[in-house]
Amino acid sequence: MGYEYIDYQKEPSGVGVLTINRPKALNALNWDTLRDLGNFIEKDFPKEEIKALIITGSGEKAFVAGADIAQMSEMSSAEFKEYTDYAHNVYSLIENIPCPSIAAINGYALGGGCELALACDIRIASEKAKMGFPEVKLGIFPGWGGSQRITRIMGVGKAKELIFTGEMISAEEALRIGLVERVVPHEEIMSEARKLAESIAKRAPFAVSMSKKAINSGSEMDLQKALLLEKKLISLCFDSDDRVEGMKAFLEKREPDFKGK
Ligand code: CAA
Numbered sequence: 001m002g003y004e005y006i007d008y009q010k011e012p013s014g015v016g017v018l019t020i021n022r023p024k025a026l027n028a029l030n031w032d033t034l035r036d037l038g039n040f041i042e043k044d045f046p047k048e049e050i051k052a053l054i055i056t057g058s059g060e061k062a063f064v065a066g067a068d069i070a071q072m073s074e075m076s077s078a079e080f081k082e083y084t085d086y087a088h089n090v091y092s093l094i095e096n097i098p099c100p101s102i103a104a105i106n107g108y109a110l111g112g113g114c115e116l117a118l119a120c121d122i123r124i125a126s127e128k129a130k131m132g133f134p135e136v137k138l139g140i141f142p143g144w145g146g147s148q149r150i151t152r153i154m155g156v157g158k159a160k161e162l163i164f165t166g167e168m169i170s171a172e173e174a175l176r177i178g179l180v181e182r183v184v185p186h187e188e189i190m191s192e193a194r195k196l197a198e199s200i201a202k203r204a205p206f207a208v209s210m211s212k213k214a215i216n217s218g219s220e221m222d223l224q225k226a227l228l229l230e231k232k233l234i235s236l237c238f239d240s241d242d243r244v245e246g247m248k249a250f251l252e253k254r255e256p257d258f259k260g261k
Pocket of ligand 1: 067069070111134141143144
């Protein structure tokens with residue numbers, strides 16, 4: 001694969017761990033880093049094999065400290081549009097990978113970093129994490145999907161407070177307002193993320209993937225259409241080999257051996 005700014009490991013449990021690796025700039029997503037992330041997700045992510053993906057940042061201080069301010073400050077309007085279009089595309093690809101994604105927020109998750117966490121399905125934060133959208137301090141606003149995804153995850157009022165003030169919040173506050181699902185001791189962030197990923201990886205992968213699709217697509221539809229989608233997707237699950245195996249294993253009082261189809 002040969003990426004300079006990301007690391008990727010597949011673990012025997014079927015969990016993938018993707019690490020943004022530019023610690024000297026707190027993993028800020030300059031063009032090269034964003035391109036590595038995009039190329040990996042688009043071309044090299046082995047989506048058939050992976051049952052849950054953890055995304056984290058390298059080093060002790062940061063998940064991702066945002067878009068690269070030094071690079072942005074030199075961009076023309078056209079260059080900024082290209083950078084933003086690309087980031088939108090990468091985050092949508094991440095949001096729509098078939099398996100669940102878990103952001104293991106090991107430090108600063110700011111601006112584009114917080115937006116990356118929002119594109120993941122589940123967020124776990126270290127107690128040392130700091131999150132927020134400092135963009136309005138720079139004359140922009142969270143424009144890599146953040147101003148839209150955040151209001152679909154938590155209340156509009158709190159989202160506006162965070163975005164309008166640009167203030168960073170603690171992990172505890174992020175938990176309180178529903179920006180993250182769990183807060184764990186700093187040294188346990190990866191083991192807790194793995195535990196969660198492994199518990200997902202044990203389940204029927206096709207059913208997990210269809211449930212993600214039902215929630216993601218259904219939440220953008222009116223209820224009647226969403227219910228029809230749910231019926232269609234559960235029927236696909238019912239016709240899968242994993243459904244036969246899951247129910248058989250239950251009746252035979254043994255663990256299921258899912259094949260993901
Ligand atoms: N872009 C570029 N470089 C960054 C960066 C960023 N977003 N965040 C940190 N860095 C760099 C710093 O410039 C510094 O580099 P040097 O050592 O070469 O000076 C290095 O990372 C370490 O950072 P600090 O010395 O600042 O570390 P600190 O512990 O004192 O502060 C911090 C940490 C509070 C996170 C601070 O670095 C900071 O405020 N960073 C900027 C965060 C930010 O504003 N993010 C939003 C970006 S805009 C965006 O993301 C737009 C969007 O929606 C798409």
